[in-house]
Amino acid sequence: MEYTIYLLLGGLISVLSGFFGVGGGFILTPILLLIGFSPLEAITTSLFFTVGTSISGITAHIRLKNILWKEGLIMGASGIVATQLARPLVYALEARGWDEVVIPFFYIILLLYFAIKMIRQGKKADDGNPAPTSFSITKLLAVGFVGGFVSATLGVGGGFIIVPLIITSLGFDPKKAVGTSLFAVLLIVSVGFISYAVNTEINYIIGLMLIAGTLVGSQFGARMTGYFENREMNAMLGLLYLATLAGALLKLFDLNKTGLLIIGIFIVYFFVKSLLKTRVMKKG
Numbered sequence: 001m002e003y004t005i006y007l008l009l010g011g012l013i014s015v016l017s018g019f020f021g022v023g024g025g026f027i028l029t030p031i032l033l034l035i036g037f038s039p040l041e042a043i044t045t046s047l048f049f050t051v052g053t054s055i056s057g058i059t060a061h062i063r064l065k066n067i068l069w070k071e072g073l074i075m076g077a078s079g080i081v082a083t084q085l086a087r088p089l090v091y092a093l094e095a096r097g098w099d100e101v102v103i104p105f106f107y108i109i110l111l112l113y114f115a116i117k118m119i120r121q122g123k124k125a126d127d128g129n130p131a132p133t134s135f136s137i138t139k140l141l142a143v144g145f146v147g148g149f150v151s152a153t154l155g156v157g158g159g160f161i162i163v164p165l166i167i168t169s170l171g172f173d174p175k176k177a178v179g180t181s182l183f184a185v186l187l188i189v190s191v192g193f194i195s196y197a198v199n200t201e202i203n204y205i206i207g208l209m210l211i212a213g214t215l216v217g218s219q220f221g222a223r224m225t226g227y228f229e230n231r232e233m234n235a236m237l238g239l240l241y242l243a244t245l246a247g248a249l250l251k252l253f254d255l256n257k258t259g260l261l262i263i264g265i266f267i268v269y270f271f272v273k274s275l276l277k278t279r280v281m282k283k284g
Contacts, residue, residue, distance in 0.1 A: 003209045010049065010213025012267055017053040017159075017214070018060060018221025019270075020178060020237050025050040025151075025189070026160040027240075028210070030107070030247045031263065034256040039099040043090070043154065044200045045207055047193035052211030053218055054186035058179070060222030066179025071140055075166075075180075076187030078141040079148025079158055083192040086152035091199075104248050107154050111245035114164045119238030132171045139170055144184060151185075152192045159185045160241070167234065174230045178222075227277045236273075240266060 009031070017024035025046040032042035061067050093099040143165045147158030159181045166172040172180070225233065243266035247259035 003205065006206050006209040007213045010052075010210035011217040012213070013049075013210075014053045014056060014214035014217030015221040015224075016240065016267070016270065017050075017182075018057040018218035019224050019274075020159075020163065020221075020233070020240065024053040024214070026154070027244060027263070029154060030104075030244055030251065031260065033104065033251055034247060034259050036256075039103050040090070040094055040196070040200050041202055044193065044196040044202045045210075047151075047189050047196060048202065048204075048207040049210045049214075050185065050189045051193055053214045054182050054189065056214045056218035057182045057222055058186060060219045061179030061182060064175070064179065064222065064226075066175050066222075066225075067183050068176055068180045069183065071135055072180045072183035073187070074137060074140045075144030075147065075162060075184040078144030079151065079184060079188035080191045082145045082148030083152035083188060083195060086149045087192075087195050090153055101252075103154060104251055108245060108248045108252075110150065110154075110161065111241050111248065114160065115238050115241035115245055117168060117238070118164050118234050118241065135166075135170050135172075140166075143169070144188075147184065148188045148192075151188050152195070158188050164237070174233045175225050178225060224274050224278070227274070227281050236270065240270075 009028075013024045013027050013031075016027060028049055029042050029046045032045060033039065037045065058067065090099065090103075093102050143162055146165070147162040150161050151158035162181045162184060163174075163177050166181070167174055167177050228236075243263050246262045250256070250259035250262070
């Protein structure tokens with residue numbers, strides 16, 4: 001029964017991963033912390049899971065032609081360098097017993113910032129102008145570095161940082177941002193996971209159950225992007241950040257069940273909205 005729950009959890013998170021291009025780790029990490037995993041176990045398990053969600057999501061976005069390969073490679077290479085700089089910091093925090101406070105606090109600050117950023121973006125009407133076709137290499141390197149550093153520090157794919165940054169600062173079309181982010185995230189988390197797995201023991205059966213749930217979930221999430229307007233995707237991503245932020249905040253006050261409930265409410269809202277959207281589009 002326990003492994004079945006992780007299988008279903010992996011499937012649900014991978015739908016959100018395929019839709020938002022966030023790798024899934026930034027949703028899974030706070031859930032694992034709320035369940036009772038230690039920060040290092042949660043980080044390593046989430047990175048392992050994100051490798052699976054990224055591969056599954058990428059296959060769908062290749063068919064949709066949503067991946068800008070050169071830009072993704074630039075961000076991924078920069079992110080890999082950042083993971084190697086961040087990892088010693090995490091071990092130092094654990095050695096001093098600060099990881100239980102510092103890592104969730106860092107997580108909360110980032111979630112709050114990007115929740116506000118994406119909700120504001122979602123309120124803007126589409127201007128009808130085509131998205132740019134060339135991007136600043138310096139900015140791509142900077143975004144990749146930030147994504148990689150956060151990935152290794154919090155056990156996330158980095159996509160939840162990369163997607164809003166390349167939309168708001170580089171002008172990426174949201175659908176292209178999702179696909180390109182997943183490619184960059186795959187490069188980043190593969191190296192990050194290997195770096196942690198050498199020194200951290202995790203339950204690989206749980207990890208594999210989580211990944212098994214992604215086989216269908218990411219494909220469904222990627223296809224759902226075709227039913228939503230860009231501003232709707234931005235606004236929903238902001239709401240996802242708020243729900244995850246609430247879970248991280250409540251964890252600090254040992255209100256784990258309430259945190260899980262809030263995240264669960266958002267997941268139900270997302271699926272209901274997606275099903276209604278699909279029905280309307282098919283009728284039209």
